[in-house]
Amino acid sequence: MILEAIITNNVVKIYSGGVKALDGVSLTTEEGSSHALLGPNGAGKTTLIRIITTQIKPTSGSIKVLGFDVISQGSRVRELIGYVPQEMSLWTELSGFENMLIYSKLYGIPSAQRKDIIEELLEFMELRDTANRLVKTYSGGMIRRLEIAIALMRKPRVLILDEPTIGLDPRARSLVWSKLLSFKKEHDMTIFFATHYMDEAERYADKVTLLNRGKVIIEDSPVRLKEIVGGNSITIKLHNSRDRDYIVESLKNSEFKITILDEKSLSFSVNNISRDLPRIIEAIYKLGVIVEGVELGEKTLDDVFIALTGMRVEETPGRLREVLSTRRMIRRGG
Numbered sequence: 001m002i003l004e005a006i007i008t009n010n011v012v013k014i015y016s017g018g019v020k021a022l023d024g025v026s027l028t029t030e031e032g033s034s035h036a037l038l039g040p041n042g043a044g045k046t047t048l049i050r051i052i053t054t055q056i057k058p059t060s061g062s063i064k065v066l067g068f069d070v071i072s073q074g075s076r077v078r079e080l081i082g083y084v085p086q087e088m089s090l091w092t093e094l095s096g097f098e099n100m101l102i103y104s105k106l107y108g109i110p111s112a113q114r115k116d117i118i119e120e121l122l123e124f125m126e127l128r129d130t131a132n133r134l135v136k137t138y139s140g141g142m143i144r145r146l147e148i149a150i151a152l153m154r155k156p157r158v159l160i161l162d163e164p165t166i167g168l169d170p171r172a173r174s175l176v177w178s179k180l181l182s183f184k185k186e187h188d189m190t191i192f193f194a195t196h197y198m199d200e201a202e203r204y205a206d207k208v209t210l211l212n213r214g215k216v217i218i219e220d221s222p223v224r225l226k227e228i229v230g231g232n233s234i235t236i237k238l239h240n241s242r243d244r245d246y247i248v249e250s251l252k253n254s255e256f257k258i259t260i261l262d263e264k265s266l267s268f269s270v271n272n273i274s275r276d277l278p279r280i281i282e283a284i285y286k287l288g289v290i291v292e293g294v295e296l297g298e299k300t301l302d303d304v305f306i307a308l309t310g311m312r313v314e315e316t317p318g319r320l321r322e323v324l325s326t327r328r329m330i331r332r333g334g
């Protein structure tokens, strides 16, 4: 039987200052799946995660985690989830091992088991050799892996992460994800994560919920979402700039969706590249236009977001500094 790990039903959050951060969010996370909440800064991702993790209350709506109501059964929910917040949650003047020890006590892990659990997770997260170094000497990737190790100590059924790889370089990001996915597989854990990196959502989620300005735009698997904009793009580079508008005009009633890229190039959205590429080339050939080059490209979730909102999920470089400077100790999950 498939049980829903997370169900939110028409969740609204209006902050005391009047900001409507969530405007009727309904979503479902199947147990054992990896589910991404994808959206630009300010979309409401952190707000929803704070509500699901019982830190703040919604203005209206209901939320269940593994069948328990987050408002009336908050302590049951906290027992079942692990949470890695967007901001840093470690003591930087202590070692990795000491951080884990403190959290193991906070989480009530029996003292006889603490050392084994900590050693095992440090090993798994490839932090064993650096476990006795102060956290302030750690790289961004090591910090994230330590935070995840801490969240995994209680073997949560649902792991909730807010921007798990924000500011990390591609290698550090892929190490974090390989660890997360292998733990997920071994323990049949559900992962729910917020991100503004569309490639991360595309690569690591079974399902993606696109959130914008507090509203769900669409929710589906990455493959199905990309079908909305067509699976591939074919870029045609023209020899002569005046041919561009001629092609657009001549093919405007055809089956192809055409986007103007610049003076001399056009992009065709297609679902089936092996069928559509020859058709496009033939249609252009019949118009007597000289083509300088053809490029094939994969569509991304960014294309989906642009198609549905007219906006780009913007990148925000320099956020890691912000995250690290927060150095705020927050008590997680408890």
Ligand SMILES: Nc1ncnc2c1ncn2[C@@H]1O[C@H](COP(=O)(O)OP(=O)(O)O)[C@@H](O)[C@H]1O
Pocket: 015, 016, 017, 019, 020, 021, 039, 040, 041, 042, 043, 044, 045, 046, 047, 048
């Ligand atoms: N504590 C708060 N008080 C008032 N407004 C807030 C608070 N936290 C977030 N907001 C506002 O709510 C909106 C959603 O923020 P947030 O949930 O942090 O989005 P995201 O995580 O997607 O970047 C933003 O407009 C933000 O400024």
Ligand SMILES: [Mg+2]
Pocket: 045, 046, 047, 086, 162, 163
């Ligand atoms: Mg956020």
